[in-house]
Amino acid sequence: MAKTIVLALSGSISAYKGADLVSQLTKKGYEVHVIMTKAATQFITPLTLQVLSKQPVHLDIMEEKLANRINHIDLGKEADLFLIAPATANTIAQLAQGLSGNMLTATALALPADTPKLIAPAMNTKMYCHPLTQKNLKILQEIGYKEITPRHSLLACGEIGQGALADLDIILQKVEDTLSE
Numbered sequence: 001m002a003k004t005i006v007l008a009l010s011g012s013i014s015a016y017k018g019a020d021l022v023s024q025l026t027k028k029g030y031e032v033h034v035i036m037t038k039a040a041t042q043f044i045t046p047l048t049l050q051v052l053s054k055q056p057v058h059l060d061i062m063e064e065k066l067a068n069r070i071n072h073i074d075l076g077k078e079a080d081l082f083l084i085a086p087a088t089a090n091t092i093a094q095l096a097q098g099l100s101g102n103m104l105t106a107t108a109l110a111l112p113a114d115t116p117k118l119i120a121p122a123m124n125t126k127m128y129c130h131p132l133t134q135k136n137l138k139i140l141q142e143i144g145y146k147e148i149t150p151r152h153s154l155l156a157c158g159e160i161g162q163g164a165l166a167d168l169d170i171i172l173q174k175v176e177d178t179l180s181e
């Protein structure tokens, strides 16, 4: 049976790479359910990810179309893997504090404890290296998230440094390795 990946995108400029990520995961035979933050929808359309995943995209925690489902709980139960790519500094901070104000963070908080969790940060170098972001990532690692570290590169903001979303090949490899563990 196809493994289910819940892929959550937050509002980084690199969210446009989500289209390729969803496409490649789907072609590999995974069932991909996409969650997007409101900010992520500024960088790539939900329609694109809906078409590529062949599944409805989850945007609003209050939008419950089926009476017998609560999406942020049931998606977590169905996930063989929870992948956040790209993860913004804001979303990382919210997750580290246990906030649950949107579909992404609420699903993360409702995940069964043994669900494998991968997180791929993407942001400006100063944001990534900031002690608060590093502290938040450490908190997430302590509760079982595995970080897919960002690349050192020329960033969209014009600075050179660590913060670019990891290459898709590396993200895909981590997904396969984690699911085969």
Ligand SMILES: Cc1cc2nc3c(=O)[nH]c(=O)nc-3n(C[C@H](O)[C@H](O)[C@H](O)COP(=O)(O)O)c2cc1C
Pocket (backbone or CB within 6 Å): 009, 010, 011, 012, 013, 014, 037, 038, 039, 040, 087, 088, 089, 090, 091, 092, 122, 123, 124, 127
């Ligand atoms: C053009 C642009 C690019 C951005 N890129 C990033 C980014 O790569 N990483 C990041 O952490 N925030 C980035 N931000 C800021 C986030 O979009 C902002 O913090 C937002 O509140 C994140 O919300 P979310 O975590 O709910 O998706 C960017 C904002 C703009 C306007």
